[in-house]
Every structure is written in structure tokens, then in C-alpha cells.
Amino acid sequence: MAExxxxxxxxxxxxxxxxxxxxxxxxxxxxxxxxxxxxxxNLGLEGTLLTGAMTAYxxxxxxxxxxxxxxxxxxxxxxxxxxxxxxxxxFRVNDVAVGIAMIIFGSGIAFFFGKPFIQxxxxxLPTLNLAGSNVSPAVEAALQISPLFLLGLAIAPLMKWxxxxxxxxxxxxxxxxxxxxxxxxxxxIFKVRMLSIMAGSFLAGIGGASLSxxxxxxxxxxxxxxxxxxxxALVIFARWNPMICLxxxxxxxxxxxxxxxxxxxGIKQGYxxxxxxxxxxTLLIMIVTCSPKRTLAGxxxxxxxxx
Amino acid sequence: xxxxxxxxxxxxLSFGAILVxxxxxxxxxxxxxxNPFEVYGLIWKAAFGSSSTFQNTLIRASPLMLSxxxxxxxxxxxxxxxGNEGALVMGGLAAISIGLIIGTALPPILVQIAMAxxxxxxxxxxxxxxxxxxxxxAVNETIxxxxxxxxxxxxxxxxxxxxxxxxxxxxxxxxxxxAEVNMxxxxxxxxxxxxxxxxxxxxxxxxxxxxxxxxxxxxxTAGGNVRAARIAGxxxxxxxVMICFLAGSCAGLAGMVEVAAVQGAANESLNVGxxxxxxxxxxAARHNPLAAVLISLLVGGILAxxxxxxxxxxxxxxxxxxxxGLVFLVVLYSDSLYGKIPFFKEKPIITTSASPPASPGEEPxxxx
Numbered sequence: 001m002a003e004x005x006x007x008x009x010x011x012x013x014x015x016x017x018x019x020x021x022x023x024x025x026x027x028x029x030x031x032x033x034x035x036x037x038x039x040x041x042n043l044g045l046e047g048t049l050l051t052g053a054m055t056a057y058x059x060x061x062x063x064x065x066x067x068x069x070x071x072x073x074x075x076x077x078x079x080x081x082x083x084x085x086x087x088x089x090x091f092r093v094n095d096v097a098v099g100i101a102m103i104i105f106g107s108g109i110a111f112f113f114g115k116p117f118i119q120x121x122x123x124x125l126p127t128l129n130l131a132g133s134n135v136s137p138a139v140e141a142a143l144q145i146s147p148l149f150l151l152g153l154a155i156a157p158l159m160k161w162x163x164x165x166x167x168x169x170x171x172x173x174x175x176x177x178x179x180x181x182x183x184x185x186x187x188x189i190f191k192v193r194m195l196s197i198m199a200g201s202f203l204a205g206i207g208g209a210s211l212s213x214x215x216x217x218x219x220x221x222x223x224x225x226x227x228x229x230x231x232x233a234l235v236i237f238a239r240w241n242p243m244i245c246l247x248x249x250x251x252x253x254x255x256x257x258x259x260x261x262x263x264x265x266g267i268k269q270g271y272x273x274x275x276x277x278x279x280x281x282t283l284l285i286m287i288v289t290c291s292p293k294r295t296l297a298g299x300x301x302x303x304x305x306x307x
Numbered sequence: 308x309x310x311x312x313x314x315x316x317x318x319x320l321s322f323g324a325i326l327v328x329x330x331x332x333x334x335x336x337x338x339x340x341x342n343p344f345e346v347y348g349l350i351w352k353a354a355f356g357s358s359s360t361f362q363n364t365l366i367r368a369s370p371l372m373l374s375x376x377x378x379x380x381x382x383x384x385x386x387x388x389x390g391n392e393g394a395l396v397m398g399g400l401a402a403i404s405i406g407l408i409i410g411t412a413l414p415p416i417l418v419q420i421a422m423a424x425x426x427x428x429x430x431x432x433x434x435x436x437x438x439x440x441x442x443x444x445a446v447n448e449t450i451x452x453x454x455x456x457x458x459x460x461x462x463x464x465x466x467x468x469x470x471x472x473x474x475x476x477x478x479x480x481x482x483x484x485x486a487e488v489n490m491x492x493x494x495x496x497x498x499x500x501x502x503x504x505x506x507x508x509x510x511x512x513x514x515x516x517x518x519x520x521x522x523x524x525x526x527x528t529a530g531g532n533v534r535a536a537r538i539a540g541x542x543x544x545x546x547x548v549m550i551c552f553l554a555g556s557c558a559g560l561a562g563m564v565e566v567a568a569v570q571g572a573a574n575e576s577l578n579v580g581x582x583x584x585x586x587x588x589x590x591a592a593r594h595n596p597l598a599a600v601l602i603s604l605l606v607g608g609i610l611a612x613x614x615x616x617x618x619x620x621x622x623x624x625x626x627x628x629x630x631x632g633l634v635f636l637v638v639l640y641s642d643s644l645y646g647k648i649p650f651f652k653e654k655p656i657i658t659t660s661a662s663p664p665a666s667p668g669e670e671p672x673x674x675x
Contacts, residue, residue: 043449083636087636087639087640090640090643091643092642092643092645093639093640093642093643094387094639096387096449097387097590097639098636098639100389100583100586100590100635101587101590101632101635101636101639102632102636103583104583104587104628104631104632104635105628105629105632105633105635105636106632107625107628107632108625108626108627108628108629108630108631108632109629109632110625111623111624111625111628112339112622112623112625112626112628112629115623115625225457226453226457229450229453229454230454232450233447233450233454236447236450269469270465270469271465271468272461272462272464272465272468273461273462273465275461276457276458276461276462279454279457279458279461280458282450282454283446283451283454283455283458286440286444286446286447286450286451287440287444287446290444290445290446290447291444291445292442292443292444292445
């Protein structure tokens with residue numbers, strides 16, 4: 001992509017990668033944010049992401065419509081979410097453990113049904129071209145923006161508004177912060193959590209669709225490199241605030257683009273180490289921002305409790 | 308004291324969960340267009356059918372036992388560690404490094420000991436770090452251990468693809484191979500390597516450590532109630548780091564076994580599912596090291612049957628992953644059934660005390 005631009009290719013590729021690589025992070029972290037606001041953790045979004053990516057690709061290939069693929073990916077996420085939502089709310093069942101099981105199950109489903117779709121190429125989502133016609137092809141390629149990215153940009157403030165100003169947002173926050181208060185309000189904790197987890201998984205499924213239909217735009221068994229899991233750390237970093245999730249997703253997308261963009265200008269040494277940048281970044285952020293002396297600002301009160 | 312009803316309950320629920328998982332998996336296979344009975348038959352044949360295939364199962368079970376301890380031990384402290392894969396990879400890398408550095412300068416037995424120690428220490432430090440972060444920085448141990456997995460795999464890919472690469476390994480980048488004499492041999496009369504004994508011994512030692520020593524008692528107390536443990540003067544931080552170190556060193560040893568007995572070099576085959584498999588074993592065994600031995604045999608059998616399912620029925624290798632996932636989900640659900648099935652309920656026994664006569668409704672209730 002960056003040939004002919006020399007070293008300028010690196011920042012350009014990172015900007016482009018920020019938008020491309022940030023899109024799945026954005027959807028998964030918003031989904032995880034909604035889930036955790038209701039007081040449950042869903043580690044299984046990694047499996048949901050893979051299933052979403054496979055479903056989107058398969059449906060897009062079979063029907064020829066990438067938009068149907070995106071819808072199907074969301075619905076597939078919804079189904080996995082309903083399993084997690086139901087099971088993690090059973091008596092004495094730990095939501096983190098269910099999440100690990102759902103990673104195995106979700107990736108199993110994705111690889112099982114996705115096997116026939118590894119070879120054929122499915123219609124991709126159309127992209128919007130921001131750059132004018134008189135720029136070099138490299139810049140043009142970098143500035144192609146997916147409608148999914150714009151959709152994610154719109155959902156973040158919408159979710160913030162949902163939490164702050166709507167009755168349903170209040171229910172979710174009440175269930176996540178103080179289940180007793182929610183019960184006193186006459187809200188069904190089970191239903192609210194179920195719906196939050198399902199909606200969050202729907203978003204994660206769409207995040208998967210952005211992997212297989214936008215960037216990198218293929219379906220392979222290695223398509224996700226832990227984005228679904230990093231999203232959990234990302235939400236902690238973002239203090240359960242949808243708008244900060246947006247900025248954090250962009251940061252992570254940029255970190256992910258570091259390895260490939262350095263490779264594109266001929267730095268091959270340590271390619272794999274640069275690819276580990278997002279994980280190291282996540283770990284460092286968690287080490288710096290967590291503290292044993294105080295609970296984090298914004299953490300839902302019931303998160304990680306047995307109720 | 309546990310009564311026979313309690314013991315029977317946990318036995319029935321554990322095996323029942325696996326049976327229900329099998330049933331669901333059969334349903335899944337039927338939906339996917341395969342004959343479930345044929346699938347069951349093939350899994351059975353591939354896992355336990357003959358002494359030759361059972362040896363395959365044993366070969367897969369030994370790293371699973373060690374990897375399962377990496378989740379099972381911290382679970383007694385109330386921590387959910389899933390960094391098995393990372394610790395395994397780090398252990399394997401450390402072991403091969405030591406093995407290659409020493410080469411044939413020392414007798415093989417010393418080289419093997421040095422490799423095992425390297426694996427133990429590397430894996431231990433890896434998960435010990437997650438434990439230390441948990442205690443001193445309140446970093447969620449599940450997520451940090453998971454991130455450490457990815458970092459370890461990146462390190463493996465980097466070293467295997469660059470600095471430590473054997474130029475003659477073209478298709479599958481590997482490190483230079485370990486000298487033949489330094490490889491772990493097989494148990495006489497079998498194809499099963501000595502790693503199985505490592506796994507069995509590790510499970511036995513950790514079982515006694517957790518159940519029969521003051522150290523294990525302290526750890527279980529801290530897992531039950533951190534505040535009470537602090538008031539009792541237990542060094543919770545030290546316990547956390549030590550247990551995590553121990554857990555990681557078990558997984559690191561699994562990496563050493565894979566390198567020194569199976570692969571003969573470090574390459575990307577190191578992370579072929581013993582990580583998640585180990586987590587599944589730990590949860591299905593309810594974090595009991597002895598039960599982990601049995602469950603490892605079962606899961607090792609499932610892993611061993613992956614190839615044959617693909618060849619005979621043309622099912623994708625991911626079939627095994629779906630199976631594992633289903634069993635895991637049902638096992639977790641079975642936890643919620645404890646104490647809900649009337650047959651297993653303890654019957655309250657009303658004891659008649661000599662004096663003074665109890666007022667109505669306040670008879671002392673004891674359970675047998």
C-alpha cells in the first residue's frame with residue numbers, strides 16, 4: 001500500500017489501519033460495555049466475533065448481499081448471546097467460566113460451518129471514498145471508509161445517550177449497579193441482563209462481519225487475533241463509557257496496524273513482536289490504571305458478584 | 308464430612324454432564340448430516356478402542372494434566388487463570404533454549420533435568436507475574452493471563468521465525484532440533500513417553516499439597532474468604548504469587564514435555580489446543596487434581612479422535628472443538644444442580660437430647 005511514499009507510508013498506513021482495525025474493536029467493545037453495564041461479563045465475545053465473521057461471509061457468498069450477511073452475523077451473535085445470558089445467570093454458575101466455554105463453542109461452530117467458505121470469495125461491503133480523484137493510489141486506498149465504521153461512530157454517542165437519558169438505560173444501570181434497588185423498582189433482573197447480553201452479542205457479531213467483509217475481508221480460521229478478548233480489557237480502560245470506548249478502539253486499531261505498516265516499508269525484523277503491540281499496550285494500560293487501593297471509577301457495582 | 312449421598316451426587320453430576328454433552332453433540336452431528344452413532348463409535352475406537360489407540364490418548368493426556376493444573380490450583384484461591392497456553396509456550400521455549408545451549412556437553416539425564424527446571428521456572432514466572440499483578444495492582448488475572456498468552460505466542464513466532472530458526476525447516480519454521488540422546492524416552496513396552504509420569508506425579512503432589520498441608524489449607528482459606536484470611540494473619544499476597552508460580556510451572560513443564568518428548572524442537576505446534584483443553588479439564592474436574600487425571604484421559608481421547616473423524620466421515624477438525632465446547636457448557640450448568648435434586652438431599656436427623664427438653668420447633672438439627 002505504501003510503496004512510493006517511503007517513510008510517509010508509515011503514519012498513513014497507521015491512520016488507515018486505525019479506521020480499519022478499529023472497527024471490530026469498536027463494535028465488540030460497545031457490545032461488551034452494554035453487557036458489563038448490566039453486571040455480567042461476557043468473555044465469549046471472542047467466539048461471537050468468529051461466528052459473526054463466518055456467518056457474514058457465508059451469507060454474503062450465498063446470497064450475494066453483504067448487507068444480509070451483516071444482519072445474519074448480528075443474529076448469530078444474538079443466538080450465542082442468549083446461551084450465555086441464560087447459562088451465566090443460573091445459580092452458582094460463574095460468568096467468566098461460561099465465557100471461556102463460549103469461546104471454545106463459538107470458535108468451534110465458526111470453524112465447523114466455515115470450512116466450505118475458506119476458498120470462495122464473497123462480495124465485500126462497498127466502501128466510501130473520502131479522497132479526491134487526483135491523489136496517489138496509496139492515499140486513495142488508505143482513505144476508503146467502510147459504512148460499518150460510520151455506523152459504529154454513530155452507535156457510541158447513541159449508547160451514551162441511552163444510558164444517560166432513557167428509562168431502559170436507567171434499568172440497565174440499576175441492574176448492574178445495585179440489583180436490590182432494581183428489584184425494588186420492580187425490574188426483572190433476569191430479563192434486563194438477558195436482553196443486554198443478547199444486544200451486546202448482536203453488536204459483537206456485526207464486529208465479526210466487519211472482519212470478514214471489510215478488513216481484512218477474507219474468512220480464515222485466523223481472522224480474529226483476540227479482538228474479542230482485548231475488548232474486555234478495553235472496556236475497563238474506557239471506564240464503561242461508550243464514548244471512551246470509541247477513542248480506545250481507535251487507539252487499539254492503530255496499535256494493531258503498527259506491525260503491518262512497518263513491514264510495508266521493508267522493516268521485517270521483529271514483525272511478530274510489533275504484532276504483539278496491542279496486547280502489550282492493553283497490559284500496560286491495565287497495570288497503570290488499576291490500583292488495589294480503590295475501585296475503578298464507573299465500575300458497575302454488581303460486576304463479578306454472585307447475583 | 309461428606310456422606311455417600313454427597314459423593315454420589317458429585318459423581319452422578321460429573322458423569323451425567325459428560326453424557327448429556329455427548330447427547331447434545333450427537334444431536335449436533337445429526338443436524339450436520341452425520342450419523343451420531345457412527346461418530347460415537349469412531350471416537351470410542353480412536354480414543355480407547357485398542358491398546359495402540361489408547362496409547363495415543365495417553366500421549367495427549369499427559370500435557371493436559373499439567374496444563375489443567377495451571378487453572379485448577381489458582382481456582383482454589385478464587386482466581387480464574389487461563390494463561391495455560393502462554394505458560395506452556397514459555398516453558399517449551401525455555402526448555403529448548405537450555406537444551407540447545409548445553410547440547411551434548413553433559414550426560415542426557417542432567418540435560419533433561421536442566422530442561423525441566425527451565426520449563427518450570429519460565430512457566431512459573433509467566434503466571435506468577437499474573438498473580439503478582441493481581442495482588443499488587445488489582446489487575447484482573449483472567450484478562451492479564453490471557454494477554455500473556457498472546458504475548459508468549461508472538462514471542463514464540465518471533466524466535467522461531469528469526470533468531471532461533473533452523474534454516475533447514477522450510478515449511479514449518481522450527482528451532483534447531485534437540486540432540487537425539489537428550490529426548491525423553493518412552494516408558495518401556497509402550498509408545499508413551501515419560502511425560503505421562505510427570506503429569507501423574509504433578510497431579511498427586513499438588514493434590515496432597517492442597518488437601519493435606521497447612522499451605523494448601525491457607526490457600527483454600529484465602530480462596531473462601533480473603534478478609535477472614537487476612538484477619539487470621541495469612542500472607543495472602545505471598546500465597547497468591549506462590550500458587551500462581553506453581554500453577555504456571557506445571558504448564559511450563561507441559562511445554563518442556565512437548566518439546567523434549569514429542570516435537571524435538573520448538574515450533575508453532577506447541578500451541579495446539581492444550582491450553583483451552585486444560586481449562587476444560589480443570590473446570591470439569593472441579594479443580595481437583597486427582598479428578599483432573601481421569602478427565603484428562605477423556606479429553607485426551609477426544610483430541611486424539613479429531614484426525615479419524617476427519618478422515619472417515621469428512622467432518623472438519625473443528626468438530627472436536629464443538630464437542631469440547633458443548634461438554635464444557637453442560638459441565639458448568641451441572642454446577643447449578645447441586646443440592647437441587649431431592650434424592651441427594653441430606654435428610655435432617657432429629658436427635659433426642661436428654662436434658663433439657665427442647666422447646667417445640669427448636670430441636671437441634673444435625674446432618675449425617
